[in-house]
Amino acid sequence: YxxxxxxxxxxxxxxxxxxxxxxxxxxxxxxxxxxxxxxxxxxxxxxxxxxxxDEVTAISLFTLALQGFTLMDVHRSRAECMIRLGDISEKNGDLLNALEFWEMARPLFERSSQTKQIQAIDERMSKVNEDVKEQHQKNLALLVELSVPAGKVDEVDEEDSEIELELDEAEVERVMV
Known part of the structure; x- marks a missing residue:
C-alpha cells in the first residue's frame, strides 16, 4: 500500500x-x-x-495496464488508463478516439463513486464537442466562400483539346534507336 x-x-x-x-x-x-x-x-x-x-511507450504501458485491470475488474484503474489514452488521442488530434475512451471511462468512474472524475470527463467531452462544432461552422463558412457558380460546358473545341507533335523522320529514328 x-x-x-x-x-x-x-x-x-x-x-x-x-x-x-x-x-x-x-x-x-x-x-x-x-x-x-x-x-x-x-x-x-x-x-x-x-x-x-514518450507517448508511444506511455500508450503501450497504459494499454497493458488496462488489459490487466480489465481482467481483474478494477473499475477506477481501468477508467484512469482510459482517461490518459483519451488525453493522448486528443493531444494528437484524434478527437473521435478521445471521446470514445472518455465515454468508456465515465461509467467506470460512476461505479467506483468518483464524482470529481465524472465532472472532469463531462467537461472534457463538452469542450471537445464545442471545438468540433466551432470547426464545423468554420468549415461551412469556408465552403460558402469557396463555392464556384455552377456552369455548364456546352462543347469542347477539338482543336484546343488535342496536342499535336510534329516530328521529322530523323527525330523519330533517333528516338527509336
Whole structure:
C-alpha cells in the first residue's frame, strides 16, 4: 500500500519526475506476484513516460495496464488508463478516439463513486464537442466562400483539346534507336 502511494505520480508535486518508486513498486509486485501492484506499477510508469513526452511507450504501458485491470475488474484503474489514452488521442488530434475512451471511462468512474472524475470527463467531452462544432461552422463558412457558380460546358473545341507533335523522320529514328 505504501509503495503504491509513493509510486503514484498524481501524488507528486508538478514537475517532479522520479521513477524509482514506480520501479520499486513494479519489482516488488513482480517478486510477490501481486497482479494489482504489477498493473499499478505499469500505469504509473506510463505516467512517467507521458510526462517525458514518450507517448508511444506511455500508450503501450497504459494499454497493458488496462488489459490487466480489465481482467481483474478494477473499475477506477481501468477508467484512469482510459482517461490518459483519451488525453493522448486528443493531444494528437484524434478527437473521435478521445471521446470514445472518455465515454468508456465515465461509467467506470460512476461505479467506483468518483464524482470529481465524472465532472472532469463531462467537461472534457463538452469542450471537445464545442471545438468540433466551432470547426464545423468554420468549415461551412469556408465552403460558402469557396463555392464556384455552377456552369455548364456546352462543347469542347477539338482543336484546343488535342496536342499535336510534329516530328521529322530523323527525330523519330533517333528516338527509336
Amino acid at each position: 505504501c509503495l503504491e502511494r509513493l509510486g503514484d505520480v498524481s501524488r507528486w508535486k508538478n514537475g517532479h519526475h522520479e521513477s524509482s518508486w514506480c520501479t520499486v513498486l513494479l519489482v516488488h509486485s513482480l517478486r510477490q506476484k501481486e497482479k494489482l501492484g504489477i498493473h499499478k506499477g505499469l500505469q504509473f510508469m506510463g505516467d512517467i513516460f507521458l510526462q517525458e513526452n
